Amino acid sequence: MYDCCDEGCSAPLQVGQKAPDFMMEGYFKGDKKRYSLADYKGKWTLLFFYPLDFTFVCPTELVELSKRHKDFEEVNTQVLGVSVDSVYSHEAWLKELGDFNYPLLSDMTKEVSFDYNVLLPEEGISLRGAFLIDPDGVLQCYMVNNLAVGRNVDELLRLIRAFQTGDLCPVGWNKGKETLGKA
Numbered sequence: 001m002y003d004c005c006d007e008g009c010s011a012p013l014q015v016g017q018k019a020p021d022f023m024m025e026g027y028f029k030g031d032k033k034r035y036s037l038a039d040y041k042g043k044w045t046l047l048f049f050y051p052l053d054f055t056f057v058c059p060t061e062l063v064e065l066s067k068r069h070k071d072f073e074e075v076n077t078q079v080l081g082v083s084v085d086s087v088y089s090h091e092a093w094l095k096e097l098g099d100f101n102y103p104l105l106s107d108m109t110k111e112v113s114f115d116y117n118v119l120l121p122e123e124g125i126s127l128r129g130a131f132l133i134d135p136d137g138v139l140q141c142y143m144v145n146n147l148a149v150g151r152n153v154d155e156l157l158r159l160i161r162a163f164q165t166g167d168l169c170p171v172g173w174n175k176g177k178e179t180l181g182k183a
Contacts, residue, residue, distance in 0.1 A: 013115070013142070015142065020116065021036060021137075022035075023035070024082070024105040025105070026104060027091050041135065045132075046065075046072065047116070047129075047131040047133060048082065049116065051083065053085045053093040057148065057149070058150075062104075075161055082107050083125075083126060107126070116129055129144045132160055141159055158175075161174075167182055167183060
């Protein structure tokens, strides 16, 4: 199912190229519906993979992303959380955590995790991947962490803001600081 062969393989995921599109069922504030990357054309997208619902590190990341919803709105960015859990698992988990300000998508087939190269096939779960996709659907940045360590929401926002300048941004660049000029 996930093996790559000489025939029919897609090119590996690469920054500067179109991000793989997807269609997944998702759960958002009581509603279940299908979501695709194409739904967010014209917006930045943070596609955020995490291992599983009902775990220890995941809620720290997902709750923080939800708390920072207004920060992501200010930079025209839609957050989408993805795990291999069902929408019913998402729904049950959010009864404990409270509703998030972004949808949780269900990659039960594991195809999207495979396409984004975060799938651990032996475990059947995804690594912690964060993918920044621009309004034209081009992958601008990705970072992948192993299971034990969560991501930094401030860094994700910093990267989005830096890419949105269209300029060359030096190390540690933050909003309000000088850039190095046009890329």
